[in-house]
Every structure is written in C-alpha cells, then in structure tokens.
Amino acid sequence: MVLDIFPFLTNDFLDSLDHEERKAKVKEAFSLAIELIQKIRPSIVLSCQCFARYTYQHERWGGFTNPLIDVLSSSMSEAEQQRVSKVSIGDHTFHVIKAFNPAKIYYEDGQEKQDIDNLLRDIFSKVFSGYGKSKALHKKSLKDKLDATAAKLHKIGFKYLDLMSHYERIEPSVPASWAHEVKGDGFSELKRSVSEIVISVKKLQKEQI
Structure with a gap:
C-alpha cells in the first residue's frame, strides 16, 4: 500500500486557501494518514518522503508541524546509511525504513x-525480497496441501468403487438385516471419509482467498 503523509492535498488547492485554512x-x-496507520497496523513502513520534514518552513503548508512528521519522514543521508527506526503510535509499534522519493533520480x-x-534498488530489494520468498513458500505449501x-x-x-462391488456380491442367502447392517457400516465409513475431504477442501479455499 502506498500512503502519502499528507493525502489528497495539491499545491493548487493549498494555494487557493488563506494561511489559517491551509494549516487546518x-x-x-x-x-488522516496517522489514523490509517493505526487502523492498518503495518509492521514496516518504507519512508520515501524527505520534503515533508521541512513543510513547516513553507508558507504553502501553513507552517504546520508535528513531531511525527520527522519520525515518519526520511532524508538522503538516512537512506544512504539505510537507517531503520522503531516507532510507536498509540498502541501500535512498527519500523520505519529510510529511503527517498524515486523522483530524485531524474534530477541527477x-x-x-x-x-x-542503485541505492534505492538495494533498499527496495532488501525490504521486499524476503516477502517474495515467504509468499512463494506459502504458495508451495498450499499446492502441496x-x-x-x-x-x-x-x-x-x-x-x-470397491465397497460398491462388495455390496453387489452379497449372497441372497444372507439375512436382509445382516446385509443392511454391513452396508450401513460401510456407508457410514464412506460418509465420514467424504466429510473429511469436504472440510479439507473448504479450509484450503479459505486460505487462498
């Protein structure tokens, strides 16, 4: 999931507001961004946002600041060091991996x-390659099941088929009650086996949703 630290805001929209409206x-x-993090509860956040750390310096952003902005933002120096910070928001704790906005590549x-x-590729590879391997193992496990x-x-x-053949070979001289008893036990066993299969298939279907 990609989440902007200031979702739904554009420069044109902010420029159309006065100072107090911008800040609000x-x-x-x-x-909203903080609320989404609290609801989604990610274990890892890959921060590719450097500019947000300095928005309070810009009139366009109404001088707004919050301690969490610095925690959730990154910088080139932190990305080069491949720093990882442990962050807590409310009752949720997660790790913030420092990267930078890919757009910076096009300005160099x-x-x-x-x-x-290469640096950004390396960071992304370290973060997501493990997930890819884990997902592949999970898919293999499902296939094996x-x-x-x-x-x-x-x-x-x-x-x-074997049971059906057996029932067909029951001698007519055998009392009907015996034949019924044998058939009843066989069908009960078959029913239990089929029920187990149905339950197993349903569980596998749920795991793949």
Whole structure:
C-alpha cells in the first residue's frame, strides 16, 4: 500500500486557501494518514518522503508541524546509511525504513544518478525480497496441501468403487438385516471419509482467498 503523509492535498488547492485554512487542511490530512496507520497496523513502513520534514518552513503548508512528521519522514543521508527506526503510535509499534522519493533520480546526472538509483534498488530489494520468498513458500505449501487432498480423493474414489462391488456380491442367502447392517457400516465409513475431504477442501479455499 502506498500512503502519502499528507493525502489528497495539491499545491493548487493549498494555494487557493488563506494561511489559517491551509494549516487546518494540512493538519486534517496528516491526521488522516496517522489514523490509517493505526487502523492498518503495518509492521514496516518504507519512508520515501524527505520534503515533508521541512513543510513547516513553507508558507504553502501553513507552517504546520508535528513531531511525527520527522519520525515518519526520511532524508538522503538516512537512506544512504539505510537507517531503520522503531516507532510507536498509540498502541501500535512498527519500523520505519529510510529511503527517498524515486523522483530524485531524474534530477541527477552521470555517476550520481547511477549511485542513487542503485541505492534505492538495494533498499527496495532488501525490504521486499524476503516477502517474495515467504509468499512463494506459502504458495508451495498450499499446492502441496491441494496435491495431498487430490490424492486422498483419488483413494476414496477407489474405496467407494470397491465397497460398491462388495455390496453387489452379497449372497441372497444372507439375512436382509445382516446385509443392511454391513452396508450401513460401510456407508457410514464412506460418509465420514467424504466429510473429511469436504472440510479439507473448504479450509484450503479459505486460505487462498
């Protein structure tokens, strides 16, 4: 999920407001961002926002400031050090990994451009590659479960055919009550087996949603 620290605000919109209105709208937008973090409760936030740390210096932003802005923002020096901060908002604690806005790459030339491009790629790779591996392992686990379920269904199918063949071979001389009892036990066992399969399949379906 991508979250702007000041969501829904544009320069044109802010420029259309007076000082007090700007400050109120900026505060409202920032409060919304904090509320979203508290509701979503991420374990990691990758900060690619450097400018927000200095918004209080700009008239356009109404001089608004808040201690959390500095905590959630980043800087090139912090990104180069690949710093990670532990942050608590209310009852939720998470880690903020310092990066920078990708747009900065387009303002540089030559070796500097290549260096910061490599830096950002390295940060993103370290953050997300682990998730990719974890997701792949999870998918493999689900596939293994599905394969096992399919094998079990196959086995039950043969068992069902075998039981049917057995019932068809019951001698007419056997008392009807005995035949009913044998069939009843066999069908009960088959029903239990099929029920187990249905439950397993439902669980797998829920895991894949």
